[in-house]
Amino acid sequence: MTTTIVRGVCPHDCPDTCALLVTVQDGVATEVRGDPDHPTTAGVLCTKVARYTERTYHRERLLYPRKRVGKKGEGKFVRISWDEALDTIADKLGAIAARNPQAILPYSYAGTCGLVQGEAMAQRFFHRIGASFLDRTICATAGATAYKYTVGASIGTDLEQVQHARLILIWGSNPIVSNLHFWARAQEAKRAGAKIIAIDPYRSLTAEKCHQHIAPLPGTDAALALGLMHVLIREELIDRDYIAKYTLGFEALAERALLWTPERTAATCGLRVDEVLQLARDYGTSCQRGDATLIRLNYGVQRTHGGGMAVRSIACLPALTGAWRQAAGGAMLSLSGAFPKDNDAMERPDLIPAHIHPRTINMTSIGDDLLREAGLEFGPKIEALIVYNSNPVAIAPDSDKVALGFAREDLFTVVLEHFQTDTADYADILLPATTQLEHTDVHTTYGHYYMMANNAAIAPLGESKSNTDFFRLLAKKMGFTDHCFDDTDDQIAARAFRTDDVKAVHFDWESLKKKGWQKLNMPDAPFAEGGFLTPSGKCEFYSEQMRKDGLDPLPDYVAPYESVASNPQLAKKFPLAMISPPARNFMNSTFVNVKSLRDTEGEPHVDLHPDDARDRAIQTGDMVRVFNHRGSMQARARVTDKARVGLVVGLSIWWKKLAGDGQNANVLTSQKLTDMGGGATFYDVLVEVEKLEPV
Numbered sequence: 001m002t003t004t005i006v007r008g009v010c011p012h013d014c015p016d017t018c019a020l021l022v023t024v025q026d027g028v029a030t031e032v033r034g035d036p037d038h039p040t041t042a043g044v045l046c047t048k049v050a051r052y053t054e055r056t057y058h059r060e061r062l063l064y065p066r067k068r069v070g071k072k073g074e075g076k077f078v079r080i081s082w083d084e085a086l087d088t089i090a091d092k093l094g095a096i097a098a099r100n101p102q103a104i105l106p107y108s109y110a111g112t113c114g115l116v117q118g119e120a121m122a123q124r125f126f127h128r129i130g131a132s133f134l135d136r137t138i139c140a141t142a143g144a145t146a147y148k149y150t151v152g153a154s155i156g157t158d159l160e161q162v163q164h165a166r167l168i169l170i171w172g173s174n175p176i177v178s179n180l181h182f183w184a185r186a187q188e189a190k191r192a193g194a195k196i197i198a199i200d201p202y203r204s205l206t207a208e209k210c211h212q213h214i215a216p217l218p219g220t221d222a223a224l225a226l227g228l229m230h231v232l233i234r235e236e237l238i239d240r241d242y243i244a245k246y247t248l249g250f251e252a253l254a255e256r257a258l259l260w261t262p263e264r265t266a267a268t269c270g271l272r273v274d275e276v277l278q279l280a281r282d283y284g285t286s287c288q289r290g291d292a293t294l295i296r297l298n299y300g301v302q303r304t305h306g307g308g309m310a311v312r313s314i315a316c317l318p319a320l321t322g323a324w325r326q327a328a329g330g331a332m333l334s335l336s337g338a339f340p341k342d343n344d345a346m347e348r349p350d351l352i353p354a355h356i357h358p359r360t361i362n363m364t365s366i367g368d369d370l371l372r373e374a375g376l377e378f379g380p381k382i383e384a385l386i387v388y389n390s391n392p393v394a395i396a397p398d399s400d401k402v403a404l405g406f407a408r409e410d411l412f413t414v415v416l417e418h419f420q421t422d423t424a425d426y427a428d429i430l431l432p433a434t435t436q437l438e439h440t441d442v443h444t445t446y447g448h449y450y451m452m453a454n455n456a457a458i459a460p461l462g463e464s465k466s467n468t469d470f471f472r473l474l475a476k477k478m479g480f481t482d483h484c485f486d487d488t489d490d491q492i493a494a495r496a497f498r499t500d501d502v503k504a505v506h507f508d509w510e511s512l513k514k515k516g517w518q519k520l521n522m523p524d525a526p527f528a529e530g531g532f533l534t535p536s537g538k539c540e541f542y543s544e545q546m547r548k549d550g551l552d553p554l555p556d557y558v559a560p561y562e563s564v565a566s567n568p569q570l571a572k573k574f575p576l577a578m579i580s581p582p583a584r585n586f587m588n589s590t591f592v593n594v595k596s597l598r599d600t601e602g603e604p605h606v607d608l609h610p611d612d613a614r615d616r617a618i619q620t621g622d623m624v625r626v627f628n629h630r631g632s633m634q635a636r637a638r639v640t641d642k643a644r645v646g647l648v649v650g651l652s653i654w655w656k657k658l659a660g661d662g663q664n665a666n667v668l669t670s671q672k673l674t675d676m677g678g679g680a681t682f683y684d685v686l687v688e689v690e691k692l693e694p695v
Helices: 047-054 082-099 114-127 141-151 159-164 180-191 221-233 240-246 252-259 261-270 275-288 307-321 341-345 363-370 398-404 467-477 489-495 508-517 544-548 568-573 595-601 609-615
Strands: 001-009 021-026 028-034 065-067 078-079 102-108 133-135 167-171 196-199 213-214 291-297 330-332 360-362 384-388 412-417 431-432 439-442 450-454 518-520 576-579 603-609 623-627 630-640 648-650 684-690
Touching: 001 450, 001 508, 021 450, 028 047, 047 595, 065 213, 082 384, 082 412, 102 114, 102 133, 102 568, 114 439, 114 467, 114 489, 141 307, 159 180, 167 180, 167 275, 180 196, 180 431, 196 275, 196 291, 221 240, 221 252, 221 261, 221 275, 240 307, 275 291, 275 307, 275 576, 291 307, 291 450, 307 330, 360 363, 363 398, 439 576, 450 508, 467 630, 508 518, 518 630, 603 609, 609 630
Parallel strands: 102 384, 133 360, 167 196, 167 291, 196 213, 291 330, 384 412, 412 431, 576 648, 603 630
Antiparallel strands: 001 021, 021 028, 065 078, 065 431, 439 450, 450 518, 576 684, 603 648, 623 630, 623 684
């Protein structure tokens, strides 16, 4: 028996981006472990990725090309050859492109976060054909846009410093579920005496283990941040030296914050006045003592109408108090902006035909856009959709409309997948894709500062092909002779980073493949002495660029689209706010079909506060219907004060076909966009809940 250990990296949409060691015996992957030598992975994997071989060798894995034989959505297919599949796709796309290539749309996201298998060869193909652009907004664009306006780029506190913090605010995040290695370091800080405070409408697994939990109403985080500013400035808990040297617009910010008294803040956020006061004083006095004071804000705060302003307001706090002076202080949202990716080398936008100016379709509004007819403003009707690294029928908002769009008989749909997902059921051609164990890739991260390499550990199972191989073959079938379609995965990976950038000056692909990981050249405290990447070089409390972009140049509170306070008429029918954060055993919609993980998660359920349950005669274990004007779903009720009064929590994202009623939380969510960045508003939802009587 021959046993080898292959270095890899977890490809999933998680800030941890773990370094993997894959044990291979006679060509079969038998175990996936965390690399104990990688400083952030430290040998520990989440329960999902620790079972990666179960997913790779799953009995329902797609291994051969298929074509649809039933109605769209029925999921009926027959096996075909790769030649037939490629001929069919090339003929269809060729005919559509001859009329208008912008009628062709890619749809992808973070089913893999790898740079090679993610978008490199795929974008070369879509650029060459002249297809519509996809604005990939569904997760993080509101926060990333706001953070960039404020500090200049997605750069923040190094994960490897977190254990030295003395006060940690975990704001809109549940790291036990979604950022395990941050939580491990936060626990180390806690054991050394740090205080940890969770700010979250829901008492999550993380919030339960913090010293304090503050539960604002969904979508009111900007108001809370402005209220903290009011107290910090009024009580002189700020760093005037840091403000004078390294910030822009303090006087205007102070005038804005003056409006947000603790009383107004508490009323807006559904909190007590003393909670607002004490949080501000804890934060301000910690900074004044010179203690490392860290805010770990996450994407939970940005999935409402005012999500961008929420992130922007919170991101101002470390500059106001000088928390950036300490290596373990400041803020973490995403660290992805530190990586000097060479997107042009990988994706080749120069391939776009000179006479074509592609339109951009926002992936969040795919439900409406698939149902639009051609028009002067919209452009051509979408006639072909190529889906890879995503499962939009399950994960896109307002999913009844999404499914209706995918059900169009005149829409030609190709899906590259590992399994027959909700989206795959609507494919005309369904193609088997390789998993991370079967292909080569290079990765950035958004939770630490390591470049990562993935080596193929095993040969592709069945007739599965990597994304890059598929688009190479399709380009050849369509007669594209550009040399870039001959590039190997290794050649693409070798050009992933700009090595003239000091942060990646030591990048060498062959060396990275052997070691598995290499840290960027970053300072311990990136903004200790300013150095912000904004136009002014300072933290911009006032942003002239925002003013030019038609936005309020100062932090402000933007109310939710749907809340009791902002939309009282809608709230008369649907009086409960709903959020749908990630379930512990799923990764978005990935891993839902792994039986051991699904069995651990149980069944779709919703949490209601005892007061809300009592008003509706609902008890734990009852089946309930959660509904609004967009749709309804059924789930098992859990009556618990983990959910604050007025809130329903439905941990997600279930495949619709694996839920009892064929629906999930996204049947309730809206296609409306955030205040900036064009992001999704998954946590800006009003619903009602009613008990279902046993049949």
